[in-house]
Structures are given as C-alpha cells and as structure tokens.
Amino acid sequence: MSGYLFAVVMSVVTLLFVVHLLRRRQLREKYAGIWLVVSLAIIVLAAFPQLAIRLSDLVGVETPSNLLFASSLAVLLLVAIQLSTEISALEEETRTIAEQTAILGERLTRLEDAADGAPRPGDDEA
Amino acid sequence: MLPAWNEEIALPLVLAELRDAVPEIDVLVVSDGSTDRTVKVARQSGVRVLDLPINLGVGGAMRAGFKFALVNGYDSVVQCDADGQHDPRDIPRLVAAAEATEADVVIGARFAGAGAYEARGPRRWAMRLLSTVLSRLVGTRLTDTTSGFKLSGPRAVSLFAREYPAEYLGDTIESLVIAHRAGLTVRQLPVEMRPRAGGEPSHSPWRAGIFLGRAGLALAVALSRPAPRFATPDHLAPAS
Numbered sequence: 132m133s134g135y136l137f138a139v140v141m142s143v144v145t146l147l148f149v150v151h152l153l154r155r156r157q158l159r160e161k162y163a164g165i166w167l168v169v170s171l172a173i174i175v176l177a178a179f180p181q182l183a184i185r186l187s188d189l190v191g192v193e194t195p196s197n198l199l200f201a202s203s204l205a206v207l208l209l210v211a212i213q214l215s216t217e218i219s220a221l222e223e224e225t226r227t228i229a230e231q232t233a234i235l236g237e238r239l240t241r242l243e244d245a246a247d248g249a250p251r252p253g254d255d256e257a
Numbered sequence: 258m259l260p261a262w263n264e265e266i267a268l269p270l271v272l273a274e275l276r277d278a279v280p281e282i283d284v285l286v287v288s289d290g291s292t293d294r295t296v297k298v299a300r301q302s303g304v305r306v307l308d309l310p311i312n313l314g315v316g317g318a319m320r321a322g323f324k325f326a327l328v329n330g331y332d333s334v335v336q337c338d339a340d341g342q343h344d345p346r347d348i349p350r351l352v353a354a355a356e357a358t359e360a361d362v363v364i365g366a367r368f369a370g371a372g373a374y375e376a377r378g379p380r381r382w383a384m385r386l387l388s389t390v391l392s393r394l395v396g397t398r399l400t401d402t403t404s405g406f407k408l409s410g411p412r413a414v415s416l417f418a419r420e421y422p423a424e425y426l427g428d429t430i431e432s433l434v435i436a437h438r439a440g441l442t443v444r445q446l447p448v449e450m451r452p453r454a455g456g457e458p459s460h461s462p463w464r465a466g467i468f469l470g471r472a473g474l475a476l477a478v479a480l481s482r483p484a485p486r487f488a489t490p491d492h493l494a495p496a497s
Contacts, residue, residue, distance in 0.1 A: 230324055
C-alpha cells in the first residue's frame with residue numbers, strides 16, 4: 132500500500148507545483164492544461180489501482196503497468212512536439228522583431244545624421 | 258543589398274568597387290548580427306546599414322533587406338555577396354536582362370567552365386539534382402541554383418518582404434520555389450565568379466554528404482508546402 136501512497140503524494144505534489152507556477156504567472160495556461168490533466172489522472176489511478184487493471188483489460192494490454200508506460204510515452208512525445216512548434220513560432224516572432232529593430236535603427240541613424248548636417252549615405256563623402 | 262556576417266575585412270573593398278562600378282544605385286549592407294566592426298566599416302563608407310541585433314542566417318538578413326526596400330520605396334533589389342565573389346559590373350547586365358525578359362527574378366549564375374569553381378562528389382550531385390529539379394519546375398534552364406547573386410524585381414520584392422525563408426538553404430532553393438508558386442518568372446544570366454576574398458569552400462565528403470541530405474530535405478519540404486497565400490491581386494495581378 133505504501134507504494135500507492137507514495138504515488139498519490141507525488142502526483143498531488145506535481146499538481147500543486149503546476150498550480151503554484153500558474154499563480155505566479157511563470158506558466159501560461161495553454162501549457163499548464165496538459166500537466167494538470169496528467170497529474171489529476173495519476174491521482175485517480177493511484178487512488179484506485181483497480182481502474183488501471185480494468186482499463187488495460189479493456190484495451191487488451193496484458194500488464195497494466197505497460198499501458199501506463201505506453202501512454203506516458205505518448206503524452207511526452209506530444210508535449211515535445213508541441214514545444215518544438217511553439218519554439219518555431221517564437222523564432223519567427225523574434226525574427227520579425229529583429230527586422231523591425233534594424234529598420235527603425237537605420238531610420239534613426241539617418242534622421243540623426245540629417246539633424247547633425249553630416250553627409251548622408253548616398254551623398255559623396257567629404 | 259549585401260548580407261554580411263563578420264565581413265569587416267572584405268567589405269571596404271567590395272563597397273569601394275560597388276561605388277566605382279555602379280555609383281547610381283543605393284547600397285544597403287545587412288549586418289546579420291555581426292560581432293566585428295562590419296557595421297562601423299559599412300557606415301564609414303557612407304552606405305545604408307541594417308544592423309540586425311541577432312544572427313538570423315542569410316535568409317533572415319535577406320527578408321529584412323526586402324522589408325527595408327519595400328518601406329523605403331525601392332522597387333528592385335540586387336543581392337550580392339559581401340566577400341567579393343560577384344563582380345559589381347555585372348549588376349547593370351542583370352538589370353538589363355530583367356528588363357529584356359520581363360523576369361521577376363534573375364539569377365547571376367556561374368558560367369559553366371568559366372569560373373575556377375569545381376564541385377566534386379556528393380556536393381556536385383546535390384547541385385546537379387537541385388538544378389535539374391528547379392529547372393524543370395520554373396521552366397527554364399538554371400545551372401546555379403545556390404547562387405547568391407540575384408536580382409529581384411518589384412513583384413519579387415513585395416513577395417520576399419513577406420515570405421522569405423530563414424531555413425538552411427531557404428534563401429536559395431525555397432525562395433525560388435516560392436517565387437514560382439506565386440507566379441513570378443525566374444531567369445538566369447551567366448556571370449563569372451571570382452575567387453572569394455577569404456576562406457575556401459569546404460570539400461570534405463562528409464560535409465558534402467550532409468549538404469546533399471539537407472538540400473534534398475529543403476527541396477522536398479519546399480515543394481510539398483501549400484502555395485503561398487499572401488499573393489494579393491494588386492501585387493501579382495498578371496500571373497496566369
């Protein structure tokens with residue numbers, strides 16, 4: 132029984148940790164959802180181990196633990212893919228911001244030069 | 258437009274040459290997150306400079322340059338390497354070719370046999386594969402699809418300002434596919450290449466193999482992507 136107790140405690144700790152991060156705005160809701168669902172599922176499974184056994188019978192997996200391993204792998208894979216796409220989107224945003232910064236910087240340099248009466252790009256240099 | 262990443266040594270010479278050969282055009286140096294004195298050197302020679310705060314890769318630098326061109330009302334852009342490989346005296350020829358053939362993109366291609374450039378092994382296969390596939394796609398013979406010497410006309414500038422891939426090889430392969438998909442015409446003009454001012458192209462077969470793989474992947478992805486959606490009628494009206 133202590134094994135189940137340990138599992139319940141760990142999943143409760145995970146759940147509380149995610150909620151804590153959410154409250155401190157260190158984790159945005161769109162990424163937290165999956166972790167909340169996963170930790171709730173672990174709590175339920177840890178509290179009612181019979182559920183895992185019945186579930187694996189239902190889908191035809193011989194050992195209940197293998198069903199858990201397989202499903203956790205699938206969840207982790209999906210999360211990793213989601214994070215990769217989010218990073219790609221972030222890089223595109225960074226790229227746009229960098230372009231904008233450079234274009235504004237060039238304009239600023241030009242305006243400053245014009246204000247100083249310095250030779251402008253395109254004019255012949257003294 | 259010269260995309261430049263840490264080119265403080267070659268850049269002054271290239272800029273001076275540009276001023277001598279084509280004094281009537283405005284030169285833009287896009288410093289791609291350079292950590293040396295590239296920006297300073299370029300400003301000192303009086304050209305306009307885009308100083309990207311981070312390194313975005315050639316494709317990233319190019320799109321920034323195209324946006325700049327669009328914002329500042331330039332209708333044609335010639336892209337040219339900052340290491341002195343391309344002869345600025347060919348720029349008027351590119352412009353003339355674009356006008357004569359009404360092409361939107363003109364590639365300054367290494368003339369077969371003319372340059373000292375020799376590719377061997379997997380790298381050569383990769384380049385041959387690319388030119389075969391892309392030639393068939395755009396309907397004209399392209400011998401040098403990875404050339405960094407290109408003219409983009411008004412339609413190409415407004416297209417590339419929005420859609421120019423920052424992926425590996427995206428600035429060469431995928432940009433051509435995008436241009437073709439948007440209904441632009443691509444042509445090539447044979448030009449002579451000069452040896453680079455510094456550095457030798459890698460000839461290690463291992464690296465060349467990786468290049469082949471990545472080029473193939475880039476091509477496959479580019480071809481399988483859905484057609485660009487931004488093609489607004491006012492920009493791309495005569496496309497058939």
